[in-house]
Amino acid sequence: MDSFIDRLEQGIARCGTPVVVGIDPHLQMLPENILPASSAQSVPGCAEWDIRRLALALQSFCRGVLDVVSGLVAAVKFQLAFFEQIGPAGVSVLTDLVQTAHRGGLLVILDGKRGDIGSTALAYAQGMLGSGDASPWGGDALTVNPYLGDDALEPFVQTARERHAGIFVLVKTSNPGGRLFQDLVAEGRPIYRHVAALVEDLASRHLGKCGYGDIGGVVGATYREQLAELREVMPHTWFLVPGYGSQGARAADVAPAFDARGRGAIINNSRALIFAYRRREYDRFGAARWQEAVEAATRDMIAEIRAETPAGRIAPE
């Protein structure tokens, strides 16, 4: 089997776009025909049958998203929090959706931002990394938090390699508060640059045919200058770039994430795609035709990225 990053690169070439659809199913934002707003409020303290109803709503909505986007993009990113929020039933829905995504030809990134030490990190990695029968969660990749240092990342790195999976380590996050610790300057450079040095080192130890390593980095789209700076100092690290859409970043902001050939980054957009029916640009569809809104918004984002970034140089097969 090819390395995760080669499979990702091939999927991007096939679809002609580095857009990733983020599946963050906020219960309160689901279309009325999937889950009435009154039911969405019932998470805390809800009875068993309410949980079942919420689980079915999550499943139905996310399957609907996967139906629309498989074929359009190479990968989806599931935000684990929105499934874990309703307990075991939500995790069960998620593992089912991962299989559905794989059947649709999509790569699956599990956005769990896990991080722990030694054998605990190994348990997360072994549970979540590896598609098909390789792990219970079935992720092709997992996002990982670097605060606990290099020895805490090692089990994720090793397991990813053994299973042809990948990880994306948080380097510079897209939220305003990310600056508080990540931008503190130590030994002449900000903390995110120290993290970047470790991630680039890990990535460059095991390069795929595409010239990038299977250890990637998360770099937010909301800090354009740092994105360019990090692209420069992390030439072997594929970037997962959040922050597009609802968080304010546009195509011009993410352009610096790519190399000259238009590769080296995937651009995630979650709410502005999956809940496009709530945006004024797509309100012609209404809540009942929310899947058409997902498709229109995804196609529009693909066109924007193609027109305004080096990713326009990727030829669809």
Added chain:
Amino acid sequence: MDSFIDRLEQGIARCGTPVVVGIDPHLQMLPENILPASSAQSVPGCAEWDIRRLALALQSFCRGVLDVVSGLVAAVKFQLAFFEQIGPAGVSVLTDLVQTAHRGGLLVILDGKRGDIGSTALAYAQGMLGSGDASPWGGDALTVNPYLGDDALEPFVQTARERHAGIFVLVKTSNPGGRLFQDLVAEGRPIYRHVAALVEDLASRHLGKCGYGDIGGVVGATYREQLAELREVMPHTWFLVPGYGSQGARAADVAPAFDARGRGAIINNSRALIFAYRRREYDRFGAARWQEAVEAATRDMIAEIRAETPAGRIAPE
């Protein structure tokens, strides 16, 4: 309902010890009569019936631990990775165990080291914080990672307050690699001190009757000097102290975590307690009598902490 930290302090006074039993059920370390070693190897790629067997083994072992330690200690800490490792079935076992622990009078700390931004952090917090019917996971407290900054912590802080729950934010972790980023010096002090300042500020905004806030910090026992330094600068922050036992720290190492009255810290020990039957000191019990080994090791640790730290001043009711 009293704040989490007041309930914790009352539980410690009732049991006369700040010891917390960490439930990290490594599948490969379970006693042979709970899970034969040959079955423990089967996590990746295992069939549905194997997962069910692993889930039943986890449940049986952890219930056995809870039976022994309820009454001896005030709280247990579940390591989420070892449950998530086997997928939805493991999460289902965990939520069942949380209820069992509560019925046994124990407070439950979920060690998930979660961290994310905005509405995602809120989903984790709402799913995991709040005992009884307040949340699907039912935790009295959750461990949280600070790398994403203050705005990412806020939903955890708010939800904890609304639900009389608590959080413990990673400040200084117990592993060797924790130094890599946490000890970098910016603006004249290490990163962990910057995190400490934020956590102390959050803690001091909402003090319980015991004088501590409901926002705690994780400070490893393996760095004795930093533990003393942080106790000094974080007078309103209750510490969750990992690293005792298997990671090498002893009672003398954790003594600086307490205030002069013997309060302000809980000391966690996981493997050296729950897998005590594997230690030479307790091999007289053998694998079949592993529960007696848990009890003996827990009582011995309670005595050590009582004899060699200020926690000896806590009078059991």
